[in-house]
Amino acid sequence: MSTATLVTFIRHGGSQVRRGVLLSSCVLQGNPRITPVKQCSTTNRRSFSSRFDPDGSGRPATWDSFGIWDNRIDEPIQLPTSIKYGKLIPQINLSRVGCSTQLGKRKENEDRFNFARLTEDVLYFAVYDGHGGAAAADFCDRFMEKYIKDFLTHEKDMEKVLTRAFLEIDKAFSRHAHLSVDASLMNCGTTATVALLRDGIELVVASVGDSRALLCRKGKPVKLTIDHTPDRKEEKQRIRESGGFIAWNSLGQPHVNGRLAMTRSIGDLDLKSKGVIADPETKRVKLHHANDGFLVLTTDGINFIVNSQEICDIINQCHDPIEAAQVLAEQAIQFGAEDNSTAIVVPFGAWGKHKNSEVSFSFSRGFASSGRWA
Known part of the structure; x- marks a missing residue:
């Protein structure tokens, strides 16, 4: 659903606009069941529109209202962010x-x-x-x-x-x-x-x-x-260039200096000079x-x-x-x-x-x- 469609949906309560948006939503989501939208009075239009206002008195529209979830979890749609990104976004509770x-x-x-x-x-x-x-x-x-x-x-x-x-x-x-x-904190990670x-x-x-x-x-x-394991080529190379070594245990699992099964961690201060770093991959x-x-x-x-x-x-x-x-x-x-x-x-x-x-x-x-x- 485009941003323009969402804005139009919010600003106008006309039944024709609602009909077009709901039908478009159903088609986009692959919903085979399309229910016609009946004509509404002005009062009903205001009530309908208020459902899209999380701060209003009306019940907010939910993700489930659009038939997208099969296992129904009734979560309101985040209206401002949905308009910002041009797609329906449910609230993460x-x-x-x-x-x-x-x-x-x-x-x-x-x-x-x-x-x-x-x-x-x-x-x-x-x-x-x-x-x-x-x-x-x-x-x-x-x-x-x-x-x-x-x-x-x-x-x-x-x-x-x-x-x-x-x-x-x-x-x-x-x-x-x-x-x-506590000296044990030096090899804790x-x-x-x-x-x-x-x-x-x-x-x-x-x-x-x-x-x-x-x-x-x-x-x-x-x-x-x-x-981040020692069998990754770039990780193994950094460990060896820093003066560390890789040793394998009886199960064939590689360890840094025969102790640590990972090459990146927070802590493990005794191995920081051996190439174990806290810099994350994102x-x-x-x-x-x-x-x-x-x-x-x-x-x-x-x-x-x-x-x-x-x-x-x-x-x-x-x-x-x-x-x-x-x-x-x-x-x-x-x-x-x-x-x-x-x-x-x-x-x-x-x-x-x-x-x-x-x-x-x-x-x-x-x-x-x-x-x-x-």
């Missing part, structure tokens, strides 16, 4: 965001997760997977939101905001560790996968380590992050709510045992994101995950639209088709 974390077979859960509204138009979602203790993950969980919020006040580019926040929080943790009497969503349509993800962000589009996974995506079902952030307890398509399939079978996050984390444990398993599921416009008839999982798959290579 934080109360509907699903999150779950499972201990697995570990003695302690070192995973942390968080989500919040940073500004009127920017939402924040994050997962952190600590190693060598939970101190670094706790530090990020406590302060990352504040760093991002501060940087957003004078920088509009969210990729730059996230990059700066990652680097600054790594420096802050370094200062904290050097002032602490965490992954970090953070997503910012502006106006319900501009999505930016930044990541270090092997936690992941995944977008489900038309029922298929779109990877928004790439694991990805910018414009959402298409008619096709995009959800965003999911996961730690490697899930990624190591459930591949990307299976994650989409499992979540698509669930009624709502809260149930989906819990089912995904629990199934990873049932499938054999030993690490902590954490997931955040953020619903978008096509939530419930692309459901597969059945979900299959096979333990006979090769090792390379699962885990960090999936």
